[in-house]
Amino acid sequence: MDTLGINSTRKALRYALESDTPIHIIGPPGVGKSAIIAGIAKEMKMPLEILILSLCDPTDIGGFPVAKDGALDRLPLGAIKKACETPVLLFLDELSCASPAVQAAALQLIYGRRAGDAVLHPGTRIVAASNPPDQAAGGWELALPLIGRMTQLKMKPTHKEVQEFFYNLGEENSSIRSLAVDWAATLEADAGLLHIDPPAGAQQSGRPWGAPRSWERGLRLAATATDHKESDTGEIFGAALSGNVGEEAAAAYMAIRKIRHNLPKVQEILEKPKEARLPNDSSTGCACLGIIAQVAMQDPCAAWIYAERLTKEVRVAATRVLGRKEFGLQKHKNSKMYAEADTAQTKLLRSVGDAMRQ
Numbered sequence: 001m002d003t004l005g006i007n008s009t010r011k012a013l014r015y016a017l018e019s020d021t022p023i024h025i026i027g028p029p030g031v032g033k034s035a036i037i038a039g040i041a042k043e044m045k046m047p048l049e050i051l052i053l054s055l056c057d058p059t060d061i062g063g064f065p066v067a068k069d070g071a072l073d074r075l076p077l078g079a080i081k082k083a084c085e086t087p088v089l090l091f092l093d094e095l096s097c098a099s100p101a102v103q104a105a106a107l108q109l110i111y112g113r114r115a116g117d118a119v120l121h122p123g124t125r126i127v128a129a130s131n132p133p134d135q136a137a138g139g140w141e142l143a144l145p146l147i148g149r150m151t152q153l154k155m156k157p158t159h160k161e162v163q164e165f166f167y168n169l170g171e172e173n174s175s176i177r178s179l180a181v182d183w184a185a186t187l188e189a190d191a192g193l194l195h196i197d198p199p200a201g202a203q204q205s206g207r208p209w210g211a212p213r214s215w216e217r218g219l220r221l222a223a224t225a226t227d228h229k230e231s232d233t234g235e236i237f238g239a240a241l242s243g244n245v246g247e248e249a250a251a252a253y254m255a256i257r258k259i260r261h262n263l264p265k266v267q268e269i270l271e272k273p274k275e276a277r278l279p280n281d282s283s284t285g286c287a288c289l290g291i292i293a294q295v296a297m298q299d300p301c302a303a304w305i306y307a308e309r310l311t312k313e314v315r316v317a318a319t320r321v322l323g324r325k326e327f328g329l330q331k332h333k334n335s336k337m338y339a340e341a342d343t344a345q346t347k348l349l350r351s352v353g354d355a356m357r358q
Contacts, residue, residue: 003154006032006161012153013040017089017125022110024095024128027155028197030211032165033129034093036155041089046125049079049088053106054097061105062116080115087123096130096142103143111149135198162194162212163187167293167324169216175223181297182290183219186256188317189286193249210245218244233258259287269295273305273337285314289321296327301341303327308344312351319352 004012009025013036016023027033041048051060060077083090092106106128113120120126128150133141166184170176187194195210202209221240222232230236233254241250263284264276269291279285288310296303300322307318321327322345329341 002152003156005155006036006157006165009153009155010036010040013037013127014044016127016151017044017046020125022126022128022150024130024150024152025155026096026130026132026152028135028211029131030213031155031157031196032212033155034091037089037091037127037129041091044089046087046089047082048091049082050091050093051079052093053102054094056098056102058101058105061102061109080109081118083120083124084115084118085121087121087125090120090124090126092126092128094130095128095146096133100143103146107143107146107149110146156196157212159187159191159194159196162196165212166215166219169219170223175227176220178294178297179219179223179226180216181293182257183215183253185289185293185321186253186287188289188320190252190256193245193253195249208242208244208246210249214244218250233261256287256290259284260291263288263291266291266294266298269306270299270302273302274309274340276306278309279311279314282311282313285311286317288314289317292318293321296322296324299332299335299337300327300329301332301335301337304329304341304345304348305337308348315348316352319348 013023013025015021017040025033025037038048061080079088079090082088092109095103095106098106108114109120110126110128113124132154163184166180169180183193193210194212194215196212198211199209208214218241221244222237225236225240226232238250238254241253244250263279269276273295279288292303292307295306303322307315307322310318329338329345332338332341335341
């Protein structure tokens, strides 16, 4: 009950900030915890101050001791000082990797809203994040008083939420958008490309895996390489991916893209969706999903007409790709292909429905 997806985590975080309730978001590495927190801070127009607790010592949080008038004062430093002077969103990252001494200092900050002799601004809000204990390298168990002073919220995105992020990654008509849409659509045929949880042995082996953040980084690098005319089956493209998501996931995705070299280009389907050549088997058919998504970005009418010609095995996945609202036909009624596309969509949805009932 306490595990939420991306959208629900955003809402819960906003509610926590509005109610001044310290919240601790726990989720696998690379799923967007920091990005969500930064996004909410921007939406709420709150300056974001970040403390990586694994790199802190107690004085970073509790204040630096200074002798003053025969007494000892503790002066807040850096991000804490700003959090005392003005309303900010104070983000305590890697909470579970903080030493017991740093956790003790954080407890005073969270519960007492004090940093040494300074007091946090009334408008300052506190959010913490960490990986689950079994996924936090060199981590410490959280002190019970610290657990008892924060809302513990588990977060794990669904495959659909990750796909949605990649469908909208980058600017329209950019190389990264095209590649990200291609990858997101490919997940309909090969969900194993994405690892929301680190695979077994990842920590011991020290090898990268296909986390959402890793795919984003790898695809951005690969897209830049293709902008410079590097082949999408070449060694630089492969290294860009494998260095981020691991050799197995990179090889699987590149194999799918290699199959596409024997499929029609996006422009061919856009111009002649009823004549563009079709995949000759189910595995090749699954490889065409990324192409269909790229076609739909430019003209959903052509995409629906082409998809209706696919074999039954591939139609279900193609329908899931084209089922996105931005690939709907209502905004394209003036297209010369609209009537044909509308008929194709109806036939495709009916055939998929019949197949699912069987």
